[in-house]
Amino acid sequence: MSSASPFPALSRTGRRVSVRRVVGTTQGRPLFSDVLGLLERTDAEAVVVRRADGTAETLDPASISAARLVPPPSVSSTGRAGAVHALATSVAELERIAALGWLGLENAQVGGWLLRAAGGFTGRANSALPVGDPGLPLPEAVDAVAAWYAERGLPPRFQVPLPHADEVDAELAGRGWPGGDGALVLVADLEPLLARPAAARPPSPAGEVVRIDLRPDAAWLGAYHYRGGQLPAHAREVVERGARLGFASVRAADGSVLAIARGSLDEGWLGVTAVEVEPSARRRGLAGVVLRELAGWAVGLGGVSCYLQVSPANAPALALYRAAGFVDHHWYQYRSPGGLPERLPE
Numbered sequence: 001m002s003s004a005s006p007f008p009a010l011s012r013t014g015r016r017v018s019v020r021r022v023v024g025t026t027q028g029r030p031l032f033s034d035v036l037g038l039l040e041r042t043d044a045e046a047v048v049v050r051r052a053d054g055t056a057e058t059l060d061p062a063s064i065s066a067a068r069l070v071p072p073p074s075v076s077s078t079g080r081a082g083a084v085h086a087l088a089t090s091v092a093e094l095e096r097i098a099a100l101g102w103l104g105l106e107n108a109q110v111g112g113w114l115l116r117a118a119g120g121f122t123g124r125a126n127s128a129l130p131v132g133d134p135g136l137p138l139p140e141a142v143d144a145v146a147a148w149y150a151e152r153g154l155p156p157r158f159q160v161p162l163p164h165a166d167e168v169d170a171e172l173a174g175r176g177w178p179g180g181d182g183a184l185v186l187v188a189d190l191e192p193l194l195a196r197p198a199a200a201r202p203p204s205p206a207g208e209v210v211r212i213d214l215r216p217d218a219a220w221l222g223a224y225h226y227r228g229g230q231l232p233a234h235a236r237e238v239v240e241r242g243a244r245l246g247f248a249s250v251r252a253a254d255g256s257v258l259a260i261a262r263g264s265l266d267e268g269w270l271g272v273t274a275v276e277v278e279p280s281a282r283r284r285g286l287a288g289v290v291l292r293e294l295a296g297w298a299v300g301l302g303g304v305s306c307y308l309q310v311s312p313a314n315a316p317a318l319a320l321y322r323a324a325g326f327v328d329h330h331w332y333q334y335r336s337p338g339g340l341p342e343r344l345p346e
Helices: 086-087 091-101 138-152 166-174 190-195 218-223 235-238 286-300 317-321
Strands: 016-026 028-041 048-051 056-059 062-068 104-111 115-118 160-164 179-189 209-213 245-251 255-265 269-277 305-310 329-336
Touching: 016 048, 028 056, 056 329, 086 179, 086 305, 091 160, 091 179, 091 190, 091 255, 091 269, 091 305, 091 329, 104 235, 115 138, 115 235, 138 166, 160 166, 179 190, 179 317, 190 286, 190 305, 190 317, 218 235, 218 245, 218 255, 235 329, 245 286, 255 286, 269 286, 286 317
Parallel strands: 269 305
Antiparallel strands: 016 028, 016 062, 028 048, 048 056, 104 115, 160 329, 179 305, 179 329, 209 245, 245 255, 255 269
């Protein structure tokens, strides 16, 4: 389904939509069913909508009778208090701040667009962020980005925040650059997050400690498996890039690392990344423990709000963060001319 569709909302990949489709008939009349979620794919063969619980619904375009854009859930509609400041921040502004929390080893500009390179380690540190005016006609700006990455032996890749960069997304799609590997950006304000009762969890074994370090030690790095893989030699240099960082961990009595998370604080925003729990320690609420530890750390330094990125298919993580008071802000996807590998578990 293209922009020529009778339903303009179905041309807005990455936006929150409500789609009504015919699922049958009764007494000669059509039966309708509605699907609410993020629009992930739309073409002549299928329309795919990702629900809030992470499940994807594939719809037959011929069955669709209506579609409309739906704004992000408000604080009042979700019943989750404390996301007032966070939701008032624009997509462009939040992505600009988030970029400060995960920089490339080399950073450049094409007008207002940020270009990042870090030897291929992590998507954000090796992609262009098209926020702002590139100062060139759009096709020329994309060509300039592609040339910059080619000079570094890297494939050109865009991190496209939606709906902010709809025109860029359309330009890249028109060039045949496949999209995918997207993430939901969730937000919460820190004071209400900390005021919420912590989720009940089993008692901690004797000797366990929770701590925040200004730099990751070897044990912290050893517990970090970016998308399930081993870290390259320059990974430390990437994760230590930032103005104000905190590396949270839960340590067992023998010093082994049970859970980790990385916090970056920029302009009053805490960015939480690299959340990982040792498989043998899962289902004990340790991801929530490091999240709250970082939230308290950030508030002590003047932090106001928090953002994090999570795969829309990662239902356990979504359930954890939404239970903690996070709400959807926007979505982004990557586009690259050679396509992207299937997303690995985080």
